[in-house]
Amino acid sequence: MNAPPKLDGSDTPPPASGRVPTQARVLRKLFLTLFLRGRTSRGLQRSGAPGSIGRKLFLTLLIYALFGCFGATFAGRPVFALSLYLHAITLMFLGMFVAASAGEVLFNREEGDILLHRPVHPRTLLWAKVGVLVEVSLWLAVALNLATFVVGCFAPDGGWRFLPVHAVSVALEALFCAGSVVLAYQLCLRWFGRERLEGLMTTAQVLLAVVAVAGGQVVPQLLMRQGRHVHLTSDHLWMAALPPAWFAGLDDALAGSAARSSWALAAMAFVATGGVAWLAFGRLSNQYGAGLMALAEAKAPRTPKGGRRWLHSLVEIPPLSWWLRKPVERASFLLTAAYLLRDRDMKLRLYPALAPMVIMPVIFLMRDAGGGTGAFGVAFAGSYLALLPLLSLELIEYSQHWQASDLFRAAPVSGPAPFCNGSRRAVLLLLTVPAILVATLITGVLTRDPARLVLLIPGILALPVYAMIPCVRGRAVPLCRPTEEAKSARRALTPIVVMLLAGVLSGLAAWAWSGGWLASFLAVELLLVVLTYGLLRSIAARARWSPME
């Protein structure tokens, strides 16, 4: 240890002389770096971290760009119809992204100890964060719209002007989306007070994301059904109630039909975006500092005593006490259940991601009700529901508290299997069973032929097998990975492959139903499910801990 450095005035750095970047610039760079690298990366070397996260981001953008290619099916449609579809999809994806990211970016509890005692005005902090949210939203929006920029240029009433105009409308939409989410947070803070801030933020964020997903999936379906009877033009009064129509109006006004109604919608886009931005980033931004302080002083939310008793009593009585008779599995069940019900980060990642899994079956059933998909739609709705535990288990692995999972490895247990089993059972009981009940109810209401309900069975029958898949590689250990890894696009590969298999199964089931041999099909499927489940379970039981990095 050398002599302490002299910090008296003689070698004090001169304040604000020379080239010093502004605080806003420094903070924007900081938050962008944190967004790209993640907030925690214990054990990573510098060379490894940014590159790998950069690759993940590139993959994400690539997937967005590929998904955007679906817009090519709108080739030949007028600019307004094409733009309406594009902006609806863009708003859904951006809404999901901003709602899921905003909580961590805007109100990060750990950040308080690092930044709150620095001489930074809360407004500067807020603007830097919003800048990053808007910037990343723009990347995603551009990737999503990449293919359709070209499609729009060749629309019957389009032209080269579609390119710059659509770029502007997408940028405006990204600003509107980020502003709306920030505004929702600010209003929660203003109306409901500091004590309830965190709980309300979580609820608001989950609802925003679920509404974005539901809206993004259901509205295009409704539009398509409407589209059979009416042309999608800006003339309809109800278009004014749809935010995507405002931005589509801007495209149509400047690069399409230039109808008067499109100009009105375009004006709404500017007014709404300006109003939201003014409120969220200007007028209410002073509340932001108070919000950060509220987080710093907020204690851990108290668990309602009744709720806790309910959860713990539940596992004490049969049949759950039989199902969870092994203590490690029971502890893992309770841990997973607690995080599913209480943890803010978990709720924000899990429920918006699961929303499409519950909504998509409804979409299939809506199509069925309209005579669109027939037996396959109902069968695939069942398969979709059966994928719920697979997706949930893949997400429950990630937590901000992942370092605490070292405890599992220190416990005298030979491998991860009991932890996986407890977590799997929590997901089956607390998420899957309610989702199936709700979906069955909706199916009963929507389907024209109640006898078709039986087609849900083949999908649901395969559910135990799907739920075992993450456990096979010992990956379904709850809360054991940092949340940054959840951003990896590679993570989606297993669900996609299983979804394809589920599609094949649904096709076979629909064929069997139409051929009148569904009962035989179910018998064979049941046999295969029992055998596969047994095999997967024995493999999972032999899984060992993956080496710690």
Added chain:
Amino acid sequence: MISLQRLTKRFGGQTAVDALTLEIPGGQIVGFLGPNGAGKTTTLRMLTGMLEPTEGTATICGFDLRTDPVEVKRRVGFVPDSGAVFESLTGLEYLEMVAALYAIPADAARTRIRQFLAFFDLSFETLTDKLLGAYSKGMRRKVVITAALLHNPPVVFFDEPLDGLDANAAVGFKALIQTLAQEGKAIVYSSHVLDVVERVCDRVILVDKGRLLVDGRPDALVAAHGAGTLEKLFIQLTGASGLEQRAQDFARTFRP
């Protein structure tokens, strides 16, 4: 330099800091002591602008915490007990970011960082090659201390600064805060390591349940209460008696 007038903080119905009144001049090292939950960290968080006081006033270097929080923060260095850093930045990226927030030019910041590196026996490569998430707890603590002192603040608050530091670094740190005090800075040092406080601090403030219990020179306080050591005084005033007996009873009953 630091002035508190009936500073109070309530969380709902619970009073964490209760009408604390203090004056701390420059050049003094003040040990801020108290049992867990006594209100030490809450007080430090209020004085660094991280929490808003419920009642009372506080000024630092003449600036009021309520009306000029940014000016107060410019004059304050804070080492929080959490030792929180942005783990996905390298040490150098982190320190340069902090320096830029205080408008310190890059070349001056580098010079200052190198001074601290030399003091803490850290290599520049360590600071550039590894992300902070890969640092040991002690190394991370050194970075946090450096980040708190980079802008040469006249007032420094340390909350459990020795946590994670090895014996050599701890000795060096004690020398550092004595040097800082000689330069005229006001140092507030919150810790549970009482023997270090006893040796380093000119003055001790003991709080419990948010209230001030005693305030004075460590030797004078120990003598006035006939306690022998600061540790015994602490136990005597915070009412934690019979600890050894309780430990023995616990060990006897805690047999599986």
